[in-house]
Amino acid sequence: MKISVIGGGLAGCEAACYLAHRGYDVTVTEMRGVKSTPCHKTDRLAELVCSNSLKAVGEDTASGMLKAEIDRLGGTLLALARKAAVPAGGALAVDREKFSLLVEEELQRLGVKVVREEAESLPKEGITIVACGPMVSDKMAECLAQKCGAGLHFYDAVAPIVSAASVDMNSAFFAARYDKGEADYLNCPMNREEYSAFREALLGAEKAVLHDFEKGDVFEGCMPIEVLAARGEDAMRYGPLRPVGLRLADGSRPYAVLQLRKENLAGDAYNLVGFQTNLKFSEQKRVFSLIPALREAEFLRYGIMHRNTYLNAPACLNADFSLKSDPNVFIVGQLSGVEGYVESMASGLIGAINAARRAKGEEPFIAPPTTICGALSRHLTAAASNFQPMNANFGILPPLEGGKIKDKKMRKRAYTLRGMHDLEEACAAAGL
Numbered sequence: 001m002k003i004s005v006i007g008g009g010l011a012g013c014e015a016a017c018y019l020a021h022r023g024y025d026v027t028v029t030e031m032r033g034v035k036s037t038p039c040h041k042t043d044r045l046a047e048l049v050c051s052n053s054l055k056a057v058g059e060d061t062a063s064g065m066l067k068a069e070i071d072r073l074g075g076t077l078l079a080l081a082r083k084a085a086v087p088a089g090g091a092l093a094v095d096r097e098k099f100s101l102l103v104e105e106e107l108q109r110l111g112v113k114v115v116r117e118e119a120e121s122l123p124k125e126g127i128t129i130v131a132c133g134p135m136v137s138d139k140m141a142e143c144l145a146q147k148c149g150a151g152l153h154f155y156d157a158v159a160p161i162v163s164a165a166s167v168d169m170n171s172a173f174f175a176a177r178y179d180k181g182e183a184d185y186l187n188c189p190m191n192r193e194e195y196s197a198f199r200e201a202l203l204g205a206e207k208a209v210l211h212d213f214e215k216g217d218v219f220e221g222c223m224p225i226e227v228l229a230a231r232g233e234d235a236m237r238y239g240p241l242r243p244v245g246l247r248l249a250d251g252s253r254p255y256a257v258l259q260l261r262k263e264n265l266a267g268d269a270y271n272l273v274g275f276q277t278n279l280k281f282s283e284q285k286r287v288f289s290l291i292p293a294l295r296e297a298e299f300l301r302y303g304i305m306h307r308n309t310y311l312n313a314p315a316c317l318n319a320d321f322s323l324k325s326d327p328n329v330f331i332v333g334q335l336s337g338v339e340g341y342v343e344s345m346a347s348g349l350i351g352a353i354n355a356a357r358r359a360k361g362e363e364p365f366i367a368p369p370t371t372i373c374g375a376l377s378r379h380l381t382a383a384a385s386n387f388q389p390m391n392a393n394f395g396i397l398p399p400l401e402g403g404k405i406k407d408k409k410m411r412k413r414a415y416t417l418r419g420m421h422d423l424e425e426a427c428a429a430a431g432l
């Protein structure tokens with residue numbers, strides 16, 4: 001049976017792999033190659049647009065719990081990400097080029113057809129999974145608006161990348177916070193004066209364009225560094241520039257520290273962690289070069305900011321990610337109202353599971369509310385007047401039965417244990 005996937009990003013590729021593994025005849029339509037988006041840099045499938053981190057892996061983290069759920073449900077992309085991993089302490093970070101290559105090889109191996117064109121409308125027949133992401137093309141956005149009402153949006157930002165060779169190693173040092181795990185991060189310390197001068201320059205720097213995000217329309221989890229800096233003298237020191245758990249060579253604690261994370265396996269490029277920005281490119285070079293270790297930094301990619309579109313999911317989506325107005329159409333990924341790389345993969349996977357179930361005439365599979373997948377589905381479909389995209393976090397899970405566990409780590413593990421137990425039961429009941 002044929003199933004069409006529109007959009008060859010994280011959600012679309014995850015969905016395509018799941019369905020092709022199970023014998024469906026899958027076509028992925030991807031416009032990059034003939035038409036790009038404001039944030040993608042290549043025509044590769046499953047391109048990561050910003051950070052190369054797929055976040056934490058520990059079972060006492062919400063992202064770790066979501067990863068365990070994806071593994072149980074038969075996801076493919078995380079397994080490929082592990083093969084493309086670069087060292088990143090307790091996080092799963094990847095060499096983005098290798099990751100894309102592995103995904104493309106897997107799709108080819110599974111016999112998935114990839115068509116390079118902009119889909120301007122939905123197929124009239126059959127089952128379709130729409131995974132066009134936050135930078136959905138205008139024509140497809142229009143088509144979806146006609147089917148389910150106008151899309152919503154916020155503004156999102158990308159962090160710059162510098163070449164490793166250009167980092168001044170006399171002013172930088174490798175270390176893991178609290179010496180936990182391998183020393184994977186390259187730390188760029190600042191003293192009080194350097195920090196103040198940097199913040200002042202940041203606040204006075206010229207922005208690329210003045211958009212609505214100036215009015216506060218930004219996603220908290222991906223806030224531009226200049227917006228954070230404006231929140232107060234120490235806001236950055238409690239955020240991406242926090243110095244806790246790091247020591248200088250003389251044993252003292254630095255005043256503020258920017259961490260750089262490896263971009264690729266070769267280790268010749270580094271991402272400025274938490275430094276997503278909307279400054280003009282020339283201003284990024286001027287202001288970020290005030291950080292001593294970046295004095296001579298060569299910028300391989302500058303940060304950018306742009307519109308991030310998503311549907312008003314409570315009004316138009318069912319909990320299985322199908323459209324209320326047309327249950328043969330599934331909307332997955334960021335466009336559906338989840339936020340994040342791994343969350344997008346998860347929704348692609350659940351959408352594919354349900355597309356397959358619909359094709360076979362089976363009941364939808366809705367993950368239990370005690371799982372991150374299930375809680376995200378609930379968030380998407382619960383009526384909210386001001387619907388906002390959601391990422392994996394423990395706050396969306398129902399409270400633990402039997403009262404609160406005081407120890408934070410134990411409490412988080414208890415969420416994971418409960419969720420995985422419930423997921424196992426739900427999968428057994430659904431024959432998954």
Ligand SMILES: Cc1cc2nc3c(=O)[nH]c(=O)nc-3n(C[C@H](O)[C@H](O)[C@H](O)COP(=O)(O)OP(=O)(O)OC[C@H]3O[C@@H](n4cnc5c(N)ncnc54)[C@H](O)[C@@H]3O)c2cc1C
Nearest residue numbers: 007009010011031050051119132133137333334340341344
């Ligand atoms: C600027 C920015 C920075 C982000 N940074 C992070 C981050 O650091 N960490 C994180 O976890 N999440 C981040 N996100 C959030 C989000 O997780 C990613 O955008 C993620 O890639 C979404 O996955 P997706 O599969 O939904 O969309 P995408 O990965 O964007 O894939 C969608 C695909 O659909 C294609 N497409 C669009 N329209 C059409 C059409 N009409 N026909 C055919 N193809 C089409 C696009 O070319 C694209 O390849 C960021 C988002 C943005 C916008």
